[in-house]
């Protein structure tokens with residue numbers, strides 16, 4: 001089975017909920033009772049079409065205000081592939097939700113209202129997908145029915161958008177443009193009859209072609225240790241296994257490894273999933289390893305290949321997205337969680353704020369407010385074993401935790 | 416020997432989450448209902464800690480309205496795997512006057528469970544309760560986090576949830592708070608059934624087609640059991656071949672007509688199903704916002 005995780009971004013009323021609802025409807029993923037509820041509510045509100053956005057808007061508060069205010073997850077499957085859509089609100093205040101949704105996604109759908117074209121928000125949505133290194137981007141130009149399904153308008157928006165692409169340093173990103181009408185279903189799941197000039201795939205057709213085998217590119221395995229398994233039962237008296245999830249590449253039996261921070265060398269002896277043994281643990285698999293020698297390893301340590309060491313950092317420079325109503329200031333202390341490893345950190349410098357629309361930086365900063373993105377330096381009380389985010393998405397990110405409230409207040413992407 | 420270990424991304428994620436719970440919390444517990452989702456969790460926990468034992472107890476909040484098949488199954492599972500089982504009874508909360516039994520046509524003990532659960536959390540000082548809820552079950556659950564913080568009153572503040580980035584799970588909590596953990600958040604009903612099939616997991620017999628005394632109400636099929644399920648005089652009993660898609664209380668779980676007598680035909684049936692699973696939960700039909708309200712009050 002394959003799983004493809006997708007994030008969505010769009011400004012309020014661009015038709016994000018309608019698009020998702022339309023995908024669910026056209027893939028027959030809406031069950032009769034859900035469909036009935038949508039029909040009933042649409043009728044009660046006096047609409048003369050089905051309001052598919054009702055399929056996704058979850059919370060009472062949202063129903064009252066009629067807007068999406070948090071990340072919701074939507075599930076459907078088609079063929080052998082399951083899809084998980086993180087429906088993230090695109091309102092200007094909600095950078096934090098978009099970053100959250102994009103962090104677990106392999107692909108993103110960015111919506112544009114064909115009548116409005118590329119607007120400032122579009123830049124922001126793309127900026128975040130670019131910052132988070134989301135590999136595949138679908139730009140869905142929606143409400144084509146309201147612009148007479150015009151090819152010129154589609155081309156104009158496409159070329160406007162391509163000007164942003166020139167400003168990025170992430171050349172491997174795949175960006176596709178699809179003209180759609182979410183309301184009427186053109187080019188969502190079924191090809192449009194109204195736009196004969198368009199020869200490309202539909203939105204779903206495009207998603208079906210994406211590779212789900214590798215969530216992140218790169219091939220340097222990192223194995224952060226979650227738990228040490230020492231059953232001390234009769235059958236497994238001397239068993240000492242290390243459990244965790246492989247990230248960034250594959251690990252195999254016989255690989256020459258090093259354990260950090262002790263820098264002890266050994267070899268991978270066995271790889272277990274439950275009671276079965278394997279030769280190789282591919283990236284993202286949860287396994288238990290044993291090593292050829294008995295060495296002292298504990299939670300938070302990391303097993304890596306001997307000749308592919310990560311950086312051992314006691315000082316970190318990172319792009320931070322701030323997500324809390326308190327402010328980040330110089331000298332503030334936070335718990336910095338890198339993977340499963342927690343260390344204490346102190347902010348040593350806020351270098352500059354980055355305008356999340358490719359328009360430059362702002363060097364005169366004292367503090368960060370919610371939704372700000374900035375270059376920040378930290379000093380750590382213990383080292384972390386990390387890679388630059390652009391090389392290893394999983395081993396290059398961390399979260400910041402406020403010691404007073406214990407809330408997750410920010411996320412960082414290591415330079 | 417197989418060459419690669421990767422197989423199921425949902426299983427990998429769930430095992431990762433379970434290991435984080437054990438590493439980050441002092442007193443975790445698995446909320447065990449006897450239903451397929453919590454049985455799946457037990458299997459995942461077995462895998463996550465093998466060859467060690469499952470390092471936390473199971474907690475069953477017994478409403479007294481369970482299907483007898485579920486209780487038999489529970490006791491057998493616990494014995495076979497050598498697990499620790501804690502049972503706390505809603506009847507006791509009623510006897511102590513902490514909650515009041517509902518009466519009337521739609522009376523159920525589903526709401527009352529919350530109080531018994533919160534008392535048990537307090538009694539054992541559990542700081543992480545692992546549950547089998549899935550985001551696809553219901554709209555309000557679609558927003559649930561994997562580590563979901565509850566305050567002293569078991570309340571869920573859906574507008575003030577912690578962001579969860581990449582796969583990093585923040586298990587830091589304040590005194591008095593605890594966390595609900597949902598390792599199979601991202602699974603759909605079909606994913607669970609396919610996993611049960613693939614892993615050959617045993618489940619209670621009521622999930623498979625059997626003959627049962629039932630009656631009809633509001634287009635749903637209810638179990639006939641005059642001790643537990645209130646019935647009007649004109650609601651007549653008949654015997655039909657049915658099965659259950661979800662196993663909660665007898666007083667709030669409807670049966671579906673089905674001939675699916677084994678796991679292969681159940682999976683097939685789910686694939687073709689047109690009524691969502693929770694459509695068969697009588698308590699959700701009460702109001703559109705039912706689930707969200709119950710969650711705010713501490714229901715899992």
Ligand SMILES: Nc1nc2c(ncn2[C@@H]2O[C@H](COP(=O)(O)OP(=O)(O)O)[C@@H](O)[C@H]2O)c(=O)[nH]1
Nearest residue numbers: 012013014015016017018053142143181182183
């Ligand atoms: N004409 C037309 N209207 C659309 C289309 N997609 C969405 N809408 C309408 O635009 C409004 C906002 O849509 P909604 O999905 O709620 O937007 P969201 O805020 O992005 O989730 C609703 O009234 C939709 O019916 C479209 O393709 N064509």
